[in-house]
Amino acid sequence: MSYDVIMPALGMAQETGRVVAWLRTVGEPITEGDPLFEVETDKAVMEVPAPAAGFLSAVTVDADEEAAVGAVIARIVETVDEVEHAARLADADAQSQAPAPDPIPASRDAEPDPSLSTPDSKSEIEAETPTEPWTTPDTQTPVAGARVLASPKARRLAHDRGLDLAMLRAQGVPEPIHAEDLEKAVTGQMSVLSARADATALDALLANAAPDTDQARLFAAFAAGAWRSVFAAEEPAILIRWPDGATDQIGRDQAVCVLVDLTSTHLTGYTPGTGGTTMTVARDGAALVLKLTCNEATLPFAAAVAFLDEMVARLEDPVRQLM
């Protein structure tokens, strides 16, 4: 019969203990309750009494060594013949240095036991959480204004209806955009103005331009110039939309108009579903065909006419743009 001497759990949140000193030597007779060893925990040193009478044996954790709480660090045997000295303990060593047997589920800092996981009812976030975020894809986000501010409901409705919130912002809808604004945008009175421009002068200019000149950017610059001149705006921003869906913006502020360059396609025009202030530029032989779609509320008729007319004038006489 032998008794295990274990590293005791003394503190409230103790995982290991350090043996400060053995107060008895291996083979020495022991009375139950005798101070057997000193252990350091939580910065306090305590004497641990012997759990049974007999002879100290099989000490596997020496002074100054640590052991896990609950680990066997020695034995007390009934007769002196049973005493095992450390030298004979090669096999027992591994076993006794092992962590505490059958650990109870620890209160913290432990790997959670999957069998103890709590029912999944703590926070049922709204069931219809979309699998894709509502945010506009990065390629369509204007450089200047990062994320469009909109209420969660407006964002959901825009997504459901395939509306682009950035376009709404570009058309002048103030942020944050609410559900009501979407209704207005879709059902509001839209005007479409058309114009033709003789492209001879512009073509001549482009023929001499650097080969990597982006025509859409050029048109956007013309549109910004026209807007500046008509409305005396300082640095109007224009959102550029290419036929492949890519967008970019010139100017830092909120875009006042979306410019769509269709000259590389067979299209002659496009009216956006969002109803934003949008100008399309298409090619018709030696001429450019322009279309301006806008909301009467944000761009009244006379202003729209002046803006489009100034744009045509600039395209036909690019020198105006340079002035």
Add this chain to the structure above:
Amino acid sequence: MTREIALSRAINEAMHEEMHRDPTVIVMGEDVAETGHPFKFFDGLSNEFGTQRVIDTPISEPGFTGLAVGAAMTGMRPVVDLMFGDFIYLVMDQLCNQAAKTHFMSGGKLKVPLTINTNLGATRRSAAQHSQSIHTLLAHIPGLKVVLPSSAYEAKGLMKTAIRDDNPVVVFHDKLMYSEKGPVPEDDYLIPFGQANVLREGKDITFVGTSSMVSVCMEAAQRLETNGISAEVIDPRTLVPLDESTIVGSVKKTSRAIVVDEGHRNFGVTAEIASRIAEKAFYHLDAPVGRLGAMDVPVPFSPALEDLTVPTTEQVCDLAAKLCRKEVSGVV
């Protein structure tokens, strides 16, 4: 038959009916017997049921609440009266460490069918230790049910349900409503816990109001109607349990919400309900969830100051107009 009676009378009727119905129902508290309570809702009980069942206690809130917990564990259904809700601080150990945890810690073996009858509400010029609305503290504690009647009708039906419940239930009446009259049926009726009351249907915004804030919300809804804002008004009736689906369903319909409660705004009832709305109706929200609660200061004595600390109809209208992005005339 339904007649108009004061809220304190409605409590009195609930007590009479339940004490008749169940001989284990007793009342304990300060001056509940001969005096019938300073707010008079226990009037006549001691004459009818005797001072063995209507027990005047010493001014020992922790002591008599503790006794009630023990009595509840051993066969009685005590109704403990805490004359002012502020005294809850005195009985926190008995309510939160003992009553709330006994059923759980005993693995379901022991029950504590205990009702605490107390109050909330400021503007009675009673200063900081007799004016608090601290129901949210108890709603935070697992194992306690929290009930907030908003009218005489609600008070009777909810009190009776509380007394028959096998768990600790804390009922907070607004002390300013004790004399407020309302239609109350004479017969025996119960109002179940966890079922909100939709007092008014609307389509633009949802008001969730508790206790006396229900009538503040109703008044605001009526005023807003003339300004073209249609407000739905919901009284949750109980905080624990909370009828989340009625609230969330309403907000999904209206896309806007204001939560009004007389507890402090900080970490309070309005915060909890607003967060549940945000969690479960987020993609239906067209405006931030509004919250109106008692100002985060101790309740001042001076009427000039005290009135500033409580949510008002004007504040509800103002905030509603802002959230609905409408001009509201003749309101502020």
Add this chain to the structure above:
Amino acid sequence: MGKARKPESKKNNSEDYLRMYRQMMRIRVFEDLANRLYLEAKMPGLTHMYSGEEAVAVGICEALNSEDKITSTHRGHGHCVAKGAEFKRMFCELLGKAEGYCRGKGGSMHIADQDNGNLGANAIVGGSTGIATGAALSAKLLKKDYVTVCFFGDGATAQGLLYEAMNMAALWKLPVIYACENNGYSQYTTTAEIAAGSMTARAEAFGIEAHKVDGQDVLAVNELASRLVERARKGQGPFFIELETYRYHGHHVGDINRGYYRSKDEEEYWKTERDPITNFAKWLTTQGVASDSDLAQINAEIRDEAKASVDYALAAPYPPAEEVDAHVFAGVDHVLPYLSGATQ
């Protein structure tokens, strides 16, 4: 638990005496094994040993029947055993297992055993003084003849709730007995440092009849308790008893180096001169109630039962995860959906 019995006829009561011995020994053995479980890190949390105070719990509980109620303390295993609890379910509770008295939800400090009248241990010092007094109020109002014993330590005499409860018990003549286990230490502080005046005088101030008794003498405790219990049953209560006793271990199991607040000599004196079990064993043998070998046989039986119970509890299953939100409200299977208004 014993029936009412006349203490003077010793020879006829040998069965009662042996049961008292057995119950004290059961507590001692239970605590030894619980201590070992804790030190071997097989037991979660922490625990407080009753060893040394056995004559208090046994002397009093042997004067009670199973209808009588007790409330207990953080140092409560002794009361629980003395009031009739079984080892298996107690060890299961200590280890947080499903078959524990509280399905593992209470643990060492909250064992309740309603069937035997144990309304539960309480981890708030003095926290159950209201509950015990309330149970006595129920007895009076429901005209039941059970008596409630409120166990608490000397530390609880510093809590105001005790005096509020005693005031009402005295006013309303409730059948409750306040059993103050004065083991000399209030956690890690000597009682002399925290208690002014006399404890019995505090009860007497309310007009409560108060007694002081040697808590290491099970016969003296039992004789006094039997008398007071019967008087309380007749409506002559409440009563207060101060029982002088001693805890062999520290405040809790980890409190093993306590030289700074009490001497080894003092502990040695109580263990060798005042041990309630050794002294009662001596009395039993000199009175011819039992022989040394009879007692050794009892001890061996208890150890075997305890050992088997520990093994059983170690192997027993934990409660299933779905019980985590059960038992919050009576009548509600799972509280989490309930809190959001789901009807059960």
